[in-house]
Amino acid sequence: MAASPTPPSSWYLRPDILQREKESVLLRSWQPVCRVEQLAEQGAFVSGSFLDQPWVVTRDGSLRAFYNVCRHHAALVAQGEGCAAKLTCPYHGWTYDLDGRLRSAPRLGAVKEFQRELYGLRPIALEVWGPWVWLNFGPEPAPLLTQLEPLAGRVSLDGLRYVCTRSYDIECNWKVYVDNYLDGGYHVEVAHQALAAQLDLDAYKTSLEGSLVLQECGAASERLGDRAVYAWLYPNWMFNRYGPILDINWVIPLGPERCQTVFEYFFDSSCSQEFIETSLAASHQVQLEDVEICESVQKGLRSQGYDVGRYAPSLEIGEYSFHHWLARDLAQGPQT
Ligand SMILES: [Fe+2]
The missing domain is CATH 3.90.380.10 (Naphthalene 1,2-dioxygenase Alpha Subunit; Chain A, domain 1)
Structure with a gap:
């Protein structure tokens, strides 16, 4: 030194x-995107974006996080924050349960080999430490809790x-x-x-x-x-x-x-x-x-x-x- x-x-x-920092570091580290108290009630959701990655956190018993991107044509599904029984895309009405599963895809008709269970919202790794909900946009991240223990x-x-x-x-x-x-x-x-x-x-x-x-x-x-x-x-x-x-x-x-x-x-x-x-x-x-x-x-x-x-x-x-x-x-x- x-x-x-x-x-x-x-x-x-x-x-x-x-761009390299985003791909190699920032999207592969834990980010405190919101506070747990914002998601106290069953059905609560909070959405936002970090470095062009739209996210949504939901309370469905436990907390879950997903890319807030409809699997149909990529519109953002949830807006802002609130409380809901399900999340409905404002574009064509595709509807997701709070656990991310695709519940309905209206008027999809005779699309070939469509397996609804494969078209849920994509999950994001989530942990809670202190008053915050932390997300990690990378694959198989190391636990946050061990990093913050000291x-x-x-x-x-x-x-x-x-x-x-x-x-x-x-x-x-x-x-x-x-x-x-x-x-x-x-x-x-x-x-x-x-x-x-x-x-x-x-x-x-x-x-x-x-x-x-x-x-x-x-x-x-x-x-x-x-x-x-x-x-x-x-x-x-x-x-x-x-x-x-x-x-x-x-x-x-x-x-x-x-x-x-x-x-x-x-x-x-x-x-x-x-x-x-x-x-x-x-x-x-x-x-x-x-x-x-x-x-x-x-x-x-x-x-x-x-x-x-x-x-x-x-x-x-x-x-x-x-x-x-x-x-x-x-x-x-x-x-x-
Ligand atoms: Fe300073």
């Missing part, structure tokens, strides 16, 4: 690299309640945002002065556990409590636990030079509305500072005046690990 350059600018610019041992999720979701569209490659998160607090003192005043940055500690990078730091404020844990699950999920707060950043590429970060906020149920609003405003401020930095980096990456940089070895171990894991997976390609 002390001798290594950082990845070349082309990593953060080229559409073909993003985190579960360090933090408590007891007493937290979901408050809100905020999204930010950022003009930068998704990895620029992840790099910024994984710099071991290097940028905090310079770019987040109000936040830095509440953290003990000298005691910032980074450790690696499997697919997790854990960054921990002492803190001293009402909002941050006495300790902050910033955990990142390879490749694109961040979990920030401090004081009575949990916030999540889910980073989603929108293009080679655009991404979205989806923030979900959870607060201890004892928190007052005033505290929640003050905390959300402080978090928004930190986010605006990060957006400005990330967009600045993206502009610099396009410049002829930059190709590769250097790591700060005592700080940027998380970032270095991210780049190594990603390079390894891109070299292997999408194994089936």
Whole structure:
């Protein structure tokens, strides 16, 4: 690491690299697409899309996930979220049970060798950890739970309640945002002065556990409590636990030079509305500072005046690990 350059600018610019990242990494890793509480009732469903893969999660006794694509002519079957006894495609009325089976294909007539049982919605791997429903769009994924175990041992999720979701569209490659998160607090003192005043940055500690990078730091404020844990699950999920707060950043590429970060906020149920609003405003401020930095980096990456940089070895171990894991997976390609 002390001798290594950082990845070349082309990593953060080229559409073909993003395509490889999608196929080899992002669609083969666990993604927290919605919350379990959205699917509490029998018949509940939630739909969405991740990297052009429309999904729907249903509650049919247990939770199930499917590609939200009609097996007839590919229209999206479910819209938004709600509660239903069955899912009916709005195009030609093909109807699916909540367990994905094709129940009826109206007026199909004398189509040859049609076996209805072969035309159910295609399933997607699903797991539950914490308050989230996680999907993995790859074949035979490794269990999520084992990946997150080291985190579960360090933090408590007891007493937290979901408050809100905020999204930010950022003009930068998704990895620029992840790099910024994984710099071991290097940028905090310079770019987040109000936040830095509440953290003990000298005691910032980074450790690696499997697919997790854990960054921990002492803190001293009402909002941050006495300790902050910033955990990142390879490749694109961040979990920030401090004081009575949990916030999540889910980073989603929108293009080679655009991404979205989806923030979900959870607060201890004892928190007052005033505290929640003050905390959300402080978090928004930190986010605006990060957006400005990330967009600045993206502009610099396009410049002829930059190709590769250097790591700060005592700080940027998380970032270095991210780049190594990603390079390894891109070299292997999408194994089936
Ligand atoms: Fe930051």
